[in-house]
Amino acid sequence: MGLLEPRRRPGRAPALGPADHRAAGDPAARRTTTRRADPTHRRTHMSTDAPTDRRAPIRTLEDLAVDGKRVFVRVDFNVPLDGDGAITDDTRIQAALPTLRRLLDEGAALILAAHLGRPKGVDPALSLAPVAARLGELLGRGVALSPEVVGAESTRLAAALEPGQVLMLENVRFEPGETKNDPDLARAYAALSDGIFVNDAFGAAHRAHASTEGVAHHVEQAAAGLLLQGEVETLEGILADPGRPLVAIVGGAKVTDKIGVIDAFLERADTILIGGAMCFPFFKAQGHEVGSSLCEEAGVEPAARALRDAELKGCRLLLPIDLSLGREFSATTEQRDLDGVDTPDGWMGLDIGPKTAAAYREEILGAGSVFWNGPMGAFELEPFAPGTRTVAEAVAETEATTVVGGGDSAAALQQFGLGDQVTHLSTGGGASLELIEGKALPGVEVLRQA
Numbered sequence: 001m002g003l004l005e006p007r008r009r010p011g012r013a014p015a016l017g018p019a020d021h022r023a024a025g026d027p028a029a030r031r032t033t034t035r036r037a038d039p040t041h042r043r044t045h046m047s048t049d050a051p052t053d054r055r056a057p058i059r060t061l062e063d064l065a066v067d068g069k070r071v072f073v074r075v076d077f078n079v080p081l082d083g084d085g086a087i088t089d090d091t092r093i094q095a096a097l098p099t100l101r102r103l104l105d106e107g108a109a110l111i112l113a114a115h116l117g118r119p120k121g122v123d124p125a126l127s128l129a130p131v132a133a134r135l136g137e138l139l140g141r142g143v144a145l146s147p148e149v150v151g152a153e154s155t156r157l158a159a160a161l162e163p164g165q166v167l168m169l170e171n172v173r174f175e176p177g178e179t180k181n182d183p184d185l186a187r188a189y190a191a192l193s194d195g196i197f198v199n200d201a202f203g204a205a206h207r208a209h210a211s212t213e214g215v216a217h218h219v220e221q222a223a224a225g226l227l228l229q230g231e232v233e234t235l236e237g238i239l240a241d242p243g244r245p246l247v248a249i250v251g252g253a254k255v256t257d258k259i260g261v262i263d264a265f266l267e268r269a270d271t272i273l274i275g276g277a278m279c280f281p282f283f284k285a286q287g288h289e290v291g292s293s294l295c296e297e298a299g300v301e302p303a304a305r306a307l308r309d310a311e312l313k314g315c316r317l318l319l320p321i322d323l324s325l326g327r328e329f330s331a332t333t334e335q336r337d338l339d340g341v342d343t344p345d346g347w348m349g350l351d352i353g354p355k356t357a358a359a360y361r362e363e364i365l366g367a368g369s370v371f372w373n374g375p376m377g378a379f380e381l382e383p384f385a386p387g388t389r390t391v392a393e394a395v396a397e398t399e400a401t402t403v404v405g406g407g408d409s410a411a412a413l414q415q416f417g418l419g420d421q422v423t424h425l426s427t428g429g430g431a432s433l434e435l436i437e438g439k440a441l442p443g444v445e446v447l448r449q450a
């Protein structure tokens with residue numbers, strides 16, 4: 001995703017859907033094992049190797065005393081802007097409101113820190129001014145913006161704060177020490193507060209930066225905000241104790257970026273549904289023709305290994321059985337359906353076909369829990385949106401617990417007007433994937449109780 005592009009909810013007895021019957025009798029379904037999803041099935045290793053089992057709990061707002069205190073709050077307000085610098089999607093600002101309102105209601109004054117884009121030094125186009133203005137509207141109170149990140153002016157403005165007031169610092173990435181996790185900068189952040197740090201920036205929790213990780217070492221109290229806490233609990237929950245069957249849908253463009261996620265789900269999921277350009281390295285590994293489809297060469301070997309691992313681990317890894325083809329990556333390109341997956345020369349697969357979409361829909365409707373990351377095709381091109389739309393509608397419709405891991409799948413859900421019909425729509429793309437992979441997120445680890 002581009003820097004300023006959009007960032008982008010009980011289980012039922014899972015009946016075997018028609019897709020199971022069709023696929024079980026149909027070698028073209030390319031499932032690598034024939035084991036059926038069994039709702040009573042719990043892998044024994046589930047309880048032993050969930051990535052977070054051994055970690056201490058995270059400190060939360062319950063652990064803080066903020067009345068009459070100035071609190072340094074890190075939020076992820078990395079929102080998309082249009083060419084005129086106007087915010088086109090304020091989801092991330094809205095998502096932080098419960099934390100901010102609660103701290104204000106408890107008598108705190110807030111010093112907010114956030115990044116926008118990836119500036120190299122000060123860049124007026126990436127000022128947080130429009131964000132401060134929008135936050136002020138949403139909170140119904142003024143939000144002052146310091147013209148700098150740290151320095152005499154920020155110190156003066158922070159010192160003058162009364163309970164209930166909000167000060168936003170300029171884009172923390174205007175300071176070169178931010179992304180280097182410079183301890184002096186981290187100390188300067190802490191000094192603006194009364195020794196209290198709240199991290200609610202889940203989308204940036206995979207970054208060990210001065211305002212996400214470093215500052216926590218220089219305050220007396222550090223805790224997770226409600227958003228970060230909810231994100232971590234939900235994502236860890238779907239790994240540790242998912243409703244069965246657990247169906248993971250992995251799409252998008254690059255296997256190499258998401259092989260860690262596929263590996264994590266090979267250990268835990270009952271079924272993995274592969275879509276998007278992600279399927280072509282799998283097809284290549286199986287000896288199929290991919291035509292001029294986007295097929296990441298470096299993904300072929302990991303895909304072959306994932307196919308072998310799926311057999312070994314008894315995870316159903318399903319690949320498309322039909323495709324929607326175009327001549328080129330364009331909304332106006334010549335289009336045809338392919339019943340099968342051997343893509344002819346001069347054509348590229350730009351979406352899963354209707355049979356695949358219908359089969360994936362049945363898997364999702366029969367799931368106890370669903371995790372989705374990555375679109376099923378080039379959904380931003382209307383002719384190639386139907387596969388992603390069918391999956392999005394099934395994710396919205398299923399009674400399963402549904403977790404969508406940010407990024408383009410979250411954008412797709414919003415595009416189809418279904419963003420509010422899932423159990424959990426993550427505000428973090430990279431952060432949610434790293435957490436699912438079992439990686440430690442620095443911005444979360446630093447909040448664990450000693």
Ligand SMILES: Nc1ncnc2c1ncn2[C@@H]1O[C@H](COP(=O)(O)OP(=O)(O)O)[C@@H](O)[C@H]1O
Binds near residue numbers: 350375
């Ligand atoms: N078959 C395909 N061919 C080309 N591009 C595709 C195809 N399927 C999906 N894509 C592209 O993949 C991109 C999203 O991939 P990715 O960044 O991996 O997803 P996410 O942001 O959800 O992690 C979209 O821009 C979409 O156009």
Ligand SMILES: O=C(OP(=O)(O)O)[C@H](O)COP(=O)(O)O
Binds near residue numbers: 204407428
């Ligand atoms: O938008 C973000 O990440 P995401 O695109 O992975 O959801 C976060 O604000 C982190 O931004 P960064 O990837 O510039 O550190």
